[in-house]
Amino acid sequence: MKSFLPIFVVAFLVATIVLPGKRPGVSAAPKPTVDTLKQLEGEFMKAALERGSKGYMSYYAEDSVEVPNGAPLISGKANIAQGMGFLDDKNNQLIWTPVGGDISASGDLGYTYGNFEFHSKNKEGQPVIEYGKYTSIWKLQKDGSWKVVLDMGNSSPHPKSDS
Secondary structure, eight states, rough: OHHHHHHHHHHHHHHHHOOOOOOOOOOOOOOHHHHHHHHHHHHHHHHHHHHHHHHHHTEEEEEEEOOOOTSOOEEEEEHTTTTOGGGGSTTTTEEEEEEEEOTTTTTEEEEEEEEEEEEEOTSSSSSSEEEEEEEEEEEEOOOEEEEEEEEEEEEOOOOOOOO
16 A cells, blocks of 8 residues: 555646646736726826826827817827927926716727816916817727827817806
8 A cells, every 4th residue: 555655646746737627817808998098098197297298198109190279180109299398397287087988899999088278377477277178099009008099189168167
């Protein structure tokens, strides 16, 4: 019996290693939702507030398109970045709030829309706030990150107060 014990132990160890059993597997990434994009919008705005134009542009895809209010289309991240230097001035703040959006059934394309405020100072140093609406189209990149591929905004009148 003693001679079979080492063989039994080795066989048991090999069986537990080789034979399939219930093992934790790699779970698939959770399916993106509108809340995923809204969270990204918050991170996007924080990056712009903290790092100016570099933070803002870090959320744009290389082949992105900007549709500015009353101006021609701007194609490509590098070209869009040329016009974003105003975000580096600490007197300027772009703040936006997503209101809604959606994600494609395939989970690789989505959009958000909402309202924005641009805070700056006029020539006399007085605070000025401009209001508007925006739409951003987001695309899942090959590296698993989401980037803006199209962004557009237009101005709105000052919102009416509740008083």
